[in-house]
Amino acid sequence: MKQLILAFFAAGFCATTLYGQTPNAGKITYEGMRQIDRSQMRMNGQEARPGAADAPEGMPEVMSFTQKLVFSGTMAKEERDRQPGGMFRRSPDGGGPGGDRPGDGANRPARSMRMTPPFEQQTFFDLANRQRIDVLTVKKDSVTSETYRSEKPMPAATDWASVDKTRKIAGYTCHKATATRRKETYTVWYTTDLPFTYSPVADLTPPKGVVLQIESDSESFKATNVSMEAVAETAVQPPKDAKNISSEEMEQMRRKGMADFRQKMMQAMPMQGRN
Template identity: 45%
Template sequence: MNYQHYIIAAGCLLLTGAVSAQDANTSGEIKYEVTRRIDMSQVRVNINGQEVRPGGTMPDGRTFDVPQTTTYGQSLLFANGMGSEKRDAPGAIVSTMTFGSGPGGPGGGSPRGEGDRGPDGGRMRERRINSPFQNNVYIDMAAQNQITVLGIKKDSLTTEYYRNDSPIVRDSTWKEDDKTKKILGYKCQRATANLKNTPYTIWYTTELPLTYSPVASLTPEKGVVLQIESDQEAYKATKFEAKAIDAAALQPNATAKLVSKKQLDDQRRKAMASFRQRMMSENRN
């Protein structure tokens, strides 16, 4: 009797171990380092309430120059066939400069003692701001859908959410060859594509239990993209960790209003335009 009991107990332990191992293999996190060319059309500096774009001339005669690229971390959390992308990109740093005489200008005191002086005595203020909206991306790996949820803060208490579901469609120029290399210890196969007239090189592995790419249109039929190279953007996986992930945290906001991609883009543009207008008004004061 006791002998049979021990056999059953041992069997249960083996079964539990198998289930735990299976869970670990189907959930975890992939971390990427991302380098992206900055869209200069979205960059500007505010001087005396006026916007100056890259390459423009500032009041002191200098040219407004900015870095060509930015680098940040991005990760994919996945479990039970769902994934959620997270970015480590910090809020933007906005510098404002005031030139001219009077308070804050040459020969004048800095109002309320705020800010440092620029090279010509103009008052300079620098602050870190966050995006005027939340942009969360989820991946339904079973259905191969990308779910984008946009959260726009209307006031201190109200945030409106909009959702768009789009099928993940691999770019038609995708081609594979026989080149291979190892990334993070996983054997990867090479593919190429010409996305928006820009050549891309993609390295993906089929040795991980999911199908995913940080660039949706560069998703293989099966496998995980661990590196993408191009002149516009680059992604490189820096770590893969199999671990337990809260599946509930990978679900989109249930209150989000379902909209088309165009409607989602329109809401994003409106939020950004309103944000820029507010920043302009604040900097004039």
């Protein structure tokens, strides 16, 4: 009987190793909302405001998205339902929506166009060592790209204050706390029933635990599902061929890429009321 039990556990261990999976694996799904920062958008050198005469059609007030944390063993990876980009309506002849000028396609339907940034961002986590690993893949042309990575400790809130309240979120008991980020107060609900530490808002990582809900006046995240399921360890590992650079160098590359992307998007967007 003893030999049979040992054989059973050995078989289970071999199966886990064979498929590169671990029992401590799963996925947390968050629904997120963030107000769009108008100060980062310019039209003719001025801040682009909704309702303004030269504002792009359909300019949204907020951005909604789904964000997931996929974890396996001591590693994890963030995923989003869509990459940041821009979509707008444009007439077939390049005028305004449906055609603003005679002869520019006024009788033809407008079509939607999407522009995507010239790079792809990914975020991984070394949960055991509380390290954040950012990966940036920069497109050089239509077929070639270069991949970079930088590492830094998971940032922690500097004024974390616990509150004696609890609530259930996605089936887990969560504790309340407050913290400040960029002069804005956040309400945080986190659980210590998961075996690692994480927050969907990086600057507000708790001393211990996983944030399942967090909100302020400008953004919010709420976990809608926490599932423990098999995840291949290779699915949450950063690319091995990425070039190591500093966090400062990566931030400079990202800022320049986003500035160039915003400029191209603003130039391509149709204007309301343009003659």
